[in-house]
Amino acid sequence: MSTAPVSDRAVAHVAADVHARLTTAVPDDAARCGIDWSGPVRAPLPDEAAVQAACGIMHVHGRAAGLPVALGVDYASVVAGVLAAQGTLAAAIARARGAHRTEVRTSVAQAALLSVQQYLAVADVDPDDDPQRPEGVRPPFTTSDGVRCELETLDAEPWLRFWRALGADKPAIAHGWWPFQQRFGTARCALPAELHEVIGRTRYAEVRAAAADSGVAVLPVREDPSSPWEVAAGTSAPLPAAPARDWGVPAGAPLEGFVVVESTRRIQGPVAGHVLRMLGAEVIRVEPPGGDPMRGLPPMAGDCSVRYRSLNDGKRTVEVDIKSAAGRRELNDLVAGAEVFVHNWAPGKAAQLGLDADDLVRASPGLVYAHASGWGDAAGPNPPLGTDFLVQAGSGLAAALTPPGTPAAPSLMTLTDVLGGLACAWGVLEGLLRRVRTGEGSRVDTSLLSAASLVPRPARRPAPWSGPLRTEDGFLVLPREIGPDIAKAVFDSEAGDLVDRCRTRRTEIWTRRGAEVGVDLTPVCTDLRSLSTDDRFRAALGRAEHLFPLPPWEFS
Numbered sequence: 001m002s003t004a005p006v007s008d009r010a011v012a013h014v015a016a017d018v019h020a021r022l023t024t025a026v027p028d029d030a031a032r033c034g035i036d037w038s039g040p041v042r043a044p045l046p047d048e049a050a051v052q053a054a055c056g057i058m059h060v061h062g063r064a065a066g067l068p069v070a071l072g073v074d075y076a077s078v079v080a081g082v083l084a085a086q087g088t089l090a091a092a093i094a095r096a097r098g099a100h101r102t103e104v105r106t107s108v109a110q111a112a113l114l115s116v117q118q119y120l121a122v123a124d125v126d127p128d129d130d131p132q133r134p135e136g137v138r139p140p141f142t143t144s145d146g147v148r149c150e151l152e153t154l155d156a157e158p159w160l161r162f163w164r165a166l167g168a169d170k171p172a173i174a175h176g177w178w179p180f181q182q183r184f185g186t187a188r189c190a191l192p193a194e195l196h197e198v199i200g201r202t203r204y205a206e207v208r209a210a211a212a213d214s215g216v217a218v219l220p221v222r223e224d225p226s227s228p229w230e231v232a233a234g235t236s237a238p239l240p241a242a243p244a245r246d247w248g249v250p251a252g253a254p255l256e257g258f259v260v261v262e263s264t265r266r267i268q269g270p271v272a273g274h275v276l277r278m279l280g281a282e283v284i285r286v287e288p289p290g291g292d293p294m295r296g297l298p299p300m301a302g303d304c305s306v307r308y309r310s311l312n313d314g315k316r317t318v319e320v321d322i323k324s325a326a327g328r329r330e331l332n333d334l335v336a337g338a339e340v341f342v343h344n345w346a347p348g349k350a351a352q353l354g355l356d357a358d359d360l361v362r363a364s365p366g367l368v369y370a371h372a373s374g375w376g377d378a379a380g381p382n383p384p385l386g387t388d389f390l391v392q393a394g395s396g397l398a399a400a401l402t403p404p405g406t407p408a409a410p411s412l413m414t415l416t417d418v419l420g421g422l423a424c425a426w427g428v429l430e431g432l433l434r435r436v437r438t439g440e441g442s443r444v445d446t447s448l449l450s451a452a453s454l455v456p457r458p459a460r461r462p463a464p465w466s467g468p469l470r471t472e473d474g475f476l477v478l479p480r481e482i483g484p485d486i487a488k489a490v491f492d493s494e495a496g497d498l499v500d501r502c503r504t505r506r507t508e509i510w511t512r513r514g515a516e517v518g519v520d521l522t523p524v525c526t527d528l529r530s531l532s533t534d535d536r537f538r539a540a541l542g543r544a545e546h547l548f549p550l551p552p553w554e555f556s
Contacts, residue, residue, distance in 0.1 A: 018081025039107025040539035055112035110552035123528035136190025225400035239441030242366025253280025269344035271421025368431035
């Protein structure tokens with residue numbers, strides 16, 4: 001086994017490094033992998049900043065601030081590296097089944113579009129999505145003794161108990177719950193100022209005690225961008241093997257013929273199943289009686305939430321009460337006909353229900369059993385609630401995202417949820433390759449924290465003129481490696497005056513001027529709806545009842 005080769009077309013070096021890290025298990029004769037910046041998007045995108053600008057990441061990340069903001073890390077490139085590793089593993093699985101697959105290609109632009117897919121779907125069906133920045137103050141909170149902290153609860157009752165324990169007024173508590181609950185889908189969280197004031201006059205120890213009594217998680221925001229833990233992207237342990245079988249040659253997608261049973265909620269777990277479905281697997285989604293509550297979350301596409309549909313279209317759904325003995329037998333029967341089982345239940349729940357790996361593999365020898373958690377084992381036996389914003393806060397990723405001199409704050413774009421789901425799917429593909437080659441099953445463990453560990457923390461920040469810079473009618477970004485001399489040639493201004501100079505002309509004028517001197521200036525997307533009518537994105541996006549990114553791999 002060796003690292004899969006990356007072709008000379010690879011220009012996204014962070015993506016290539018992530019791909020190399022995640023493909024050590026592939027055979028020596030693996031398909032070659034090409035990673036470029038634009039892929040099927042017909043736009044000159046020379047680097048990470050250009051991709052973030054053109055494909056909506058700056059827009060979504062900046063919603064809480066009311067203007068586009070660049071992520072301080074190469075997030076889209078990391079996502080592209082994981083997609084490339086998935087494609088390489090999927091091609092290896094197809095080759096092991098007798099298919100001819102010699103190359104797989106993906107791009108950073110396709111990765112960026114996949115990372116904003118739920119926001120893209122909502123914008124396409126809801127003309128009122130993303131209004132002007134609402135009044136209010138986003139988290140984190142700052143206590144009276146100067147501790148910046150994030151809160152998390154998934155239920156209204158703990159939220160109410162926590163704030164009442166601290167003395168907040170009922171109207172502020174009530175008005176704060178909806179934006180707090182919906183921030184995973186909106187990338188905004190404008191809370192009443194009174195809630196911040198309540199914590200601002202309370203010491204952190206008292207906040208933590210009230211949170212513990214109320215069932216709310218609270219965590220300080222780490223100001224150091226380095227992670228306090230060293231964690232692998234995922235871990236794998238062997239499970240009993242299945243008898244040898246003929247897998248058949250896939251006529252189409254690499255995972256054609258495989259069955260995945262998925263019992264997940266929110267974003268991380270559904271993303272994993274979504275990726276495996278795009279690679280050709282049949283995905284059976286197990287939901288509680290009455291269905292996933294997210295189905296009714298507005299806005300709707302047809303009779304179902306578009307947020308839900310963006311991650312779950314194409315899956316077959318069955319309703320099973322896994323808390324009952326009959327429901328657990330039904331789940332066992334489903335898994336007996338599958339090669340993969342994926343869940344993102346809370347730590348300990350699988351063992352409590354008798355649905356852990358050792359339980360289910362009895363019904364399905366050779367099973368790939370995947371658990372996508374929040375913290376893995378890193379935070380100890382009683383970890384905080386394992387959700388996106390807490391993991392960003394505790395892992396140092398929030399600090400890495402934030403410009404120097406600015407207090408660390410998690411992005412309200414679901415960075416680790418998406419990346420965590422992709423990491424889970426990568427682990428499943430490693431397990432399936434082992435299954436096809438040896439018959440052996442696997443228990444695969446990944447987490448939001450392990451996914452965050454894939455993101456390199458920058459040693460230096462880009463120059464202030466790299467943007468996004470405000471123009472007369474919008475925003476644009478300059479290439480990351482541009483020097484002050486080239487910037488002066490474009491704007492006819494000294495580097496220190498670029499910010500003011502850029503405001504004096506329309507975006508189109510500046511991009512034309514850049515082209516004249518051979519510099520690609522990238523307009524910043526500030527309305528995701530515009531991508532649906534932009535011919536440059538036609539080959540990367542599809543439409544049913546909502547807009548969605550097409551599968552981000554090309555196999556040949």
